[in-house]
Amino acid sequence: MIGFVSYLVFFLTITAILAIAVLGLNLQWGNAGIFNGGVVAFFGTGAYIMIILGGPERGGEFGGFGLPWPLALAGGAAAAGLLAILVGLATTRLRHDYLAIATFGIAIAIEAFVRNATYLTGGAKGIRGFERPLEALIDNPFLYSLFFLALAVVLLIIVYAGLSRLVSSPYGRLLRAIREDETAARSLGKNPARVRLEAFVIGAVIMGLAGGLYATFYAFISPQDLAPILTFQIWAMLIVGGAGNNLGAMLGTFVVWGCWVASGYVLSSLAPQELQLYAGTLQYILIGLIIVVTLLIRPRGLLPERLQVTKRPGPQNTGVISNAGEQYQS
Amino acid sequence: MTAAAPDLLETRDVSVSFGGFKAVDRVSLNVKEGSITGLIGPNGAGKSTLFNAIVGEQACDSGSIRFRGKEIGGLTPDGVYHHGLARTFQIPKPFAAMSVFENLMLAAPDQPGEHFWVPVVARRRIDRRESEIAERAREVLAFTTLESVAEEAAGQLSGGQQKLLELARVLMSTPKMIMLDEPAAGVNPTLTRVLIEKIEQLNADGCTFLVIEHDMDLVMRHCHTIVAMSNGRIIYEGDAAGAQSNETLLNAYLGATVDA
Ligand SMILES: Nc1ncnc2c1ncn2[C@@H]1O[C@H](COP(=O)(O)OP(=O)(O)O)[C@@H](O)[C@H]1O
Numbered sequence: 001m002i003g004f005v006s007y008l009v010f011f012l013t014i015t016a017i018l019a020i021a022v023l024g025l026n027l028q029w030g031n032a033g034i035f036n037g038g039v040v041a042f043f044g045t046g047a048y049i050m051i052i053l054g055g056p057e058r059g060g061e062f063g064g065f066g067l068p069w070p071l072a073l074a075g076g077a078a079a080a081g082l083l084a085i086l087v088g089l090a091t092t093r094l095r096h097d098y099l100a101i102a103t104f105g106i107a108i109a110i111e112a113f114v115r116n117a118t119y120l121t122g123g124a125k126g127i128r129g130f131e132r133p134l135e136a137l138i139d140n141p142f143l144y145s146l147f148f149l150a151l152a153v154v155l156l157i158i159v160y161a162g163l164s165r166l167v168s169s170p171y172g173r174l175l176r177a178i179r180e181d182e183t184a185a186r187s188l189g190k191n192p193a194r195v196r197l198e199a200f201v202i203g204a205v206i207m208g209l210a211g212g213l214y215a216t217f218y219a220f221i222s223p224q225d226l227a228p229i230l231t232f233q234i235w236a237m238l239i240v241g242g243a244g245n246n247l248g249a250m251l252g253t254f255v256v257w258g259c260w261v262a263s264g265y266v267l268s269s270l271a272p273q274e275l276q277l278y279a280g281t282l283q284y285i286l287i288g289l290i291i292v293v294t295l296l297i298r299p300r301g302l303l304p305e306r307l308q309v310t311k312r313p314g315p316q317n318t319g320v321i322s323n324a325g326e327q328y329q330s
Numbered sequence: 331m332t333a334a335a336p337d338l339l340e341t342r343d344v345s346v347s348f349g350g351f352k353a354v355d356r357v358s359l360n361v362k363e364g365s366i367t368g369l370i371g372p373n374g375a376g377k378s379t380l381f382n383a384i385v386g387e388q389a390c391d392s393g394s395i396r397f398r399g400k401e402i403g404g405l406t407p408d409g410v411y412h413h414g415l416a417r418t419f420q421i422p423k424p425f426a427a428m429s430v431f432e433n434l435m436l437a438a439p440d441q442p443g444e445h446f447w448v449p450v451v452a453r454r455r456i457d458r459r460e461s462e463i464a465e466r467a468r469e470v471l472a473f474t475t476l477e478s479v480a481e482e483a484a485g486q487l488s489g490g491q492q493k494l495l496e497l498a499r500v501l502m503s504t505p506k507m508i509m510l511d512e513p514a515a516g517v518n519p520t521l522t523r524v525l526i527e528k529i530e531q532l533n534a535d536g537c538t539f540l541v542i543e544h545d546m547d548l549v550m551r552h553c554h555t556i557v558a559m560s561n562g563r564i565i566y567e568g569d570a571a572g573a574q575s576n577e578t579l580l581n582a583y584l585g586a587t588v589d590a
C-alpha cells in the first residue's frame with residue numbers, strides 16, 4: 001500500500017513537472033502557432049544550467065557555484081530564454097516546416113554538445129548529486145516526496161495562472177490572430193515578428209523552468225534525459241489534451257504520461273526476458289497510436305480551444321462561450 | 331472633392347517582378363484626397379500586386395511611394411497602416427478560429443495590453459481601453475450589418491460576410507485612406523448595395539478610397555476617377571465618361587468582359 005502511494009506521489013510529481021513544459025509548448029504552438037520541434041533543447045538547458053549554478057563542487061569540472069536553489073532555478077530558466085532568443089532571431093521568420101526541422105536540429109546539436117563537453121556538463125555520465133531544497137530539514141523520504149510534489153504543483157499553478165491571464169488578455173488575442181493569419185495581422189498594424197519571438201522566448205523560459213525542476217527532483221541530469229523522445233511525448237500531451245487550451249494541456253499530460261507509465265509497467269511484467277529490450281519500442285508505437293486515435297476521434301483534443309477567450313470588459317459582457325467549429329482545423 | 335485637391339497617395343515608376351516576369355511595370359498613380367478612385371483591369375493586370383507593393387507586403391524593384399507627402403516605400407505593412415493607409419484583401423483573410431467580435435477587437439489600435447508585460451502590471455489600463463474598443467466594435471458591427479454574426483467564428487461566415495468583415499476590421503481605426511481589393515466580388519446584390527452605401531458614407535466623412543472592382547457599372551457610377559491597368563501598366567487615367575470612349579481601354583478590358 002505505502003509502495004503504491006509513494007509511487008503515486010512520484011508519478012504526480014513528474015506529471016506536474018512535465019505539465020509545466022507542456023504549458024510552455026501550448027503558448028508557442030497552441031496560442032502563437034510556432035512549431036517547436038526541439039522542446040528538449042530548452043528543457044535540457046534549464047536542467048543543466050540549474051544544476052551547474054546550484055550544485056556542489058565537481059572535482060575540477062566547471063560549476064559548483066552553490067547558488068541558492070531559487071536563484072539556480074531562475075538562472076536555468078533564463079538560460080533557456082537566452083537560447084530561445086538566439087534560435088528565435090535566426091528561425092522564427094521561417095515557415096512551419098523549416099522551423100520544425102531547424103529546432104529539431106538544434107535539440108540534437110545540444111544533446112551532442114552536452115555529451116561531449118565533459119568539462120562543462122560531465123559528458124555522458126551527466127551531473128550527479130544535488131542538495132534539494134529543504135532536504136536537510138525534512139529527513140523522512142516519504143514526507144520529502146510529498147513536499148516536493150507540493151512544490152511542483154505550486155509552481156505549476158503559478159505558471160498556469162500567469163499564462164491564463166496572458167492568454168485572456170489582448171496579448172493572447174494578438175497571439176491567436178498571428179497564428180490564424182500573419183499577413184492579415186500585419187495589415188492591421190501588428191508586428192508578427194516581434195510577437196512570435198516573444199511567445200517563443202516566454203514558452204522556452206517555462207520549458208527551462210520545468211527542466212530545472214526535473215533535474216532538482218532527480219538530483220541528476222544526463223544526456224539521456226535530452227533524447228528526442230521527450231519532445232515527442234510533450235507534443236503528444238499537448239495534442240491529446242487540446243492545443244490552445246491550458247487546462248487541456250495539463251489534462252493531456254496526465255493522460256499521456258499515465259498511458260506511458262502504465263504501458264511500461266505492463267510490458268516489463270509481461271514481456272519475456274529476452275524481449276525486454278524491445279518493450280520500449282512498443283511504448284513509442286503506443287504513443288503514436290494515442291495521437292492518431294485522438295486526431296481521428298477528437299481532432300481538437302480532449303478539451304478543445306474556446307472560440308471566445310479574451311476577457312470581455314464592460315456592462316454588455318455577454319459571457320458567450322462557444323466552440324469553434326471542427327472545420328477550422330489546419 | 332475638388333479638382334484642385336492634393337494627391338494623398340502618389341506612386342512614381344513602381345515596378346514589381348516575379349522572376350523575369352514584370353507584374354507591375356513603372357506604374358505612376360495619383361489618388362486625390364477625398365476621392366473614390368476606381369482601379370480596373372483584366373485579371374492578372376497587376377492590381378493586387380500594386381496594392382501589395384504600396385503597403386510594403388511585396389518588395390518593389392524600383393520606384394517611390396508617397397503618402398500624405400511622406401515617402402512610405404520600404405516600410406513594412408504595419409508601419410504603413412500606422413501612417414493611416416489601410417487595405418483589404420481580394421481573398422478575405424479572416425482570423426478564422428476567432429469570433430467576428432474578436433476579429434474587430436484585435437483590429438483596434440493602441441491597446442497597451444498587446445505588450446506581454448502589461449497584463450501583469452496594468453490590468454486597469456487594459457480594461458479601460460478594452461471598453462472603448464468594445465464600444466467601437468459594436469458601432470462597426472452595426473454599421474457593417476454584421477451584428478447577428480458577432481459571436482460566430484469568422485471562418486464560418488459566407489464569402490460576402492467575410493468581405494464585409496474585411497472592411498469592418500479596417501474601420502476599427504480611422505484610416506485616412508482605404509484600399510479595397512474587389513470588395514463586391516462574390517457578394518450578393520443586397521450586400522453589395524449596403525457596401526456601396528457604406529463606402530459613400532465614409533467618403534462623405536473624409537475617407538479616401540482606392541477600389542479595385544470588376545463590375546464596370548459600379549465603377550462608372552460611383553468612382554470619381556478611374557485608373558485602368560493592363561499587363562502591369564497603366565493604360566488609362568481619367569473620368570468615367572472618358573473611360574467609356576477610350577479605345578485602348580475598350581480593347582484591353584471592356585471587350586474582354588463582354589466576351590467572357
Ligand atoms: N507571388 C507571386 N508570384 C508569382 N507571380 C505572381 C505572384 N503574385 C502575382 N503574380 C502574377 O502577377 C500577375 C499579376 O497578378 P495580380 O496582381 O494578382 O493581378 P490582378 O489583381 O490585377 O488580377 C499575374 O500574372 C500573377 O500570376
Ligand SMILES: [Mg+2]
Nearest residue numbers: 377378379420
Ligand atoms: Mg487581384
